[in-house]
Amino acid sequence: xxxxxxxxxxxxxxxxxxxxxxxxxxxxxxxxxxxxxxxxxxxxxxxxxxxxxxxxxxxxxxxxxxxxxxxxxxxxxxxxxxxxxxxxxxxxxxxxxxxxxxxxxxxxxxxxxxxxxxxxxxxxxxxxxxxxxxxxxxxxxxxxxxxxxxxxxxxxxxxxxxxxxxxxxxxxxxxxxxxxxxxxxxxxxxxxxxxxxxxxxxxxxxxxxxxxxx
Amino acid sequence: xxxxxxxxxxxxxxxxxxxxxxxxxxxxxxxxxxxxxxxxxxxxxxxxxxxxxxxxxxxxxxxxxxxxxxxxxxxxxxxxxxxxxxxxxxxxxxxxxxxxxxxxxxxxxxxxxxxxxxxxxxxxxxxxxxxxxxxxxxxxxxxxxxxxxxxxxxxxxxxxxxxxxxxxxxxxxxxxxxxxxxxxxxxxxxxxxxxxxxxxxxxxxxxxxxxxxx
DNA sequence: GAAAACAAAACAACCGTTCGGTTTTTTCTC
DNA sequence: GAGAAAAAACCGAACGGTTGTTTTGTTTTC
Numbered sequence: 001x002x003x004x005x006x007x008x009x010x011x012x013x014x015x016x017x018x019x020x021x022x023x024x025x026x027x028x029x030x031x032x033x034x035x036x037x038x039x040x041x042x043x044x045x046x047x048x049x050x051x052x053x054x055x056x057x058x059x060x061x062x063x064x065x066x067x068x069x070x071x072x073x074x075x076x077x078x079x080x081x082x083x084x085x086x087x088x089x090x091x092x093x094x095x096x097x098x099x100x101x102x103x104x105x106x107x108x109x110x111x112x113x114x115x116x117x118x119x120x121x122x123x124x125x126x127x128x129x130x131x132x133x134x135x136x137x138x139x140x141x142x143x144x145x146x147x148x149x150x151x152x153x154x155x156x157x158x159x160x161x162x163x164x165x166x167x168x169x170x171x172x173x174x175x176x177x178x179x180x181x182x183x184x185x186x187x188x189x190x191x192x193x194x195x196x197x198x199x200x201x202x203x204x205x206x207x208x209x210x211x212x213x214x
Numbered sequence: 215x216x217x218x219x220x221x222x223x224x225x226x227x228x229x230x231x232x233x234x235x236x237x238x239x240x241x242x243x244x245x246x247x248x249x250x251x252x253x254x255x256x257x258x259x260x261x262x263x264x265x266x267x268x269x270x271x272x273x274x275x276x277x278x279x280x281x282x283x284x285x286x287x288x289x290x291x292x293x294x295x296x297x298x299x300x301x302x303x304x305x306x307x308x309x310x311x312x313x314x315x316x317x318x319x320x321x322x323x324x325x326x327x328x329x330x331x332x333x334x335x336x337x338x339x340x341x342x343x344x345x346x347x348x349x350x351x352x353x354x355x356x357x358x359x360x361x362x363x364x365x366x367x368x369x370x371x372x373x374x375x376x377x378x379x380x381x382x383x384x385x386x387x388x389x390x391x392x393x394x395x396x397x398x399x400x401x402x403x404x405x406x407x408x409x410x411x412x413x414x415x416x417x418x419x420x421x422x423x424x425x426x427x428x
Numbered sequence: 429g430a431a432a433a434c435a436a437a438a439c440a441a442c443c444g445t446t447c448g449g450t451t452t453t454t455t456c457t458c
Numbered sequence: 459g460a461g462a463a464a465a466a467a468c469c470g471a472a473c474g475g476t477t478g479t480t481t482t483g484t485t486t487t488c
Binding site: 003004005006007008009065087090091093094095097098101102105106108109110112113127128129130131132133134136137139140143144147151154155156157159160161162163167168171172174175176177178179180181182183 | 217218219220221222223279301304305307308309311312315316319320322323324326327341342343344345346347348350351353354357358361365368369370371373374375376377381382385386388389390391392393394395396397
């Protein structure tokens, strides 16, 4: 109810009705309306920290960036399964000035450190990673997946980049793996297009879509 | 007031007081509370579409991905200058199910198409861009900058990636330009670190920070 | 002198919370 | 294991205050 009407937009009477309780009884279980909200946020936290959650298994394996596809899929599922909880975050930002979520964001960077720092430094030293900071990369990628699916599924704006989620995710993964700049020397201008294992399929698909519209 | 208390959390009496008007007069100028909200969103739209806005000049030049630093700086300024307007977006998501922002998100992809498609295709054909779709890349980069600064400045969670905004932006730019995977063949493990023009400065800075804490 | 701008009171509905009381469940005693 | 006592669960009315909006009227502007 909060996720659909906001905190102040939801009334104790509505909450009581939806729960099949009386208002008086609701106050027997919760000391105030705000406590209900806080308990819901706490529930969400607990869900996110569950070690059995697929996304946490992906993190625990720390195979980044090899398992970016798995990370994307696991993130999509987390967002899908927690649409209403995720919206509480934005309620907190708006109606409580983000006071409830502040700690979580602070913790996030630390937890990424613990899980990924050592492993990624090893890979970097082994020359398996280029001239970028892999710690930033893993946070950027994780957060991007999360935000992308949040806009798609929670904000009610599917296809907000103009392409399918699968296409967007695939292109994003390719982007952060290989980068925008060409890997081979920019040689003969005509040669570049067909010389790569994966041609610009996304580009072509987009062209067709544009043509249909015009 | 909406951006700090939400829509339903702000009352017509508060709005009237803040505006130095009476409630009756406020209803003379606006037919309802929701119309005030809609007008504010419309104001924000208009601001964003102003051709003189630095970010729109960056877009108009369409130099992506050469001008990523300018894009980041211009985006930071847009967010900084529109903190309260941006929060209205999230109010719309929560309290109006995103009905007011839906159209804008739809338009966004189209506008990117118009500005960037031709130019980026040319560059791609000239071999100046690698095996990724530059159209997706420009949208990913733009949206990432915007979201990053929104969390930093609007959600009240500065340094939410554990590093300074400048560091985060620089690393992100390097990431999408060069990609995570090494550009030269993964040769002698010890050789890789020092063989590049820009050493892993961000990585080292982060290490120091971690040491301080422990 | 008409139109726009403004103000204050009034309206009906609703808000979060409390209170007095009843019903159900649990716990303890024998 | 029956029965009393304590605890927890539950209900609906009531309280004081606030809500968005309307009404009625006055003042200012053109």
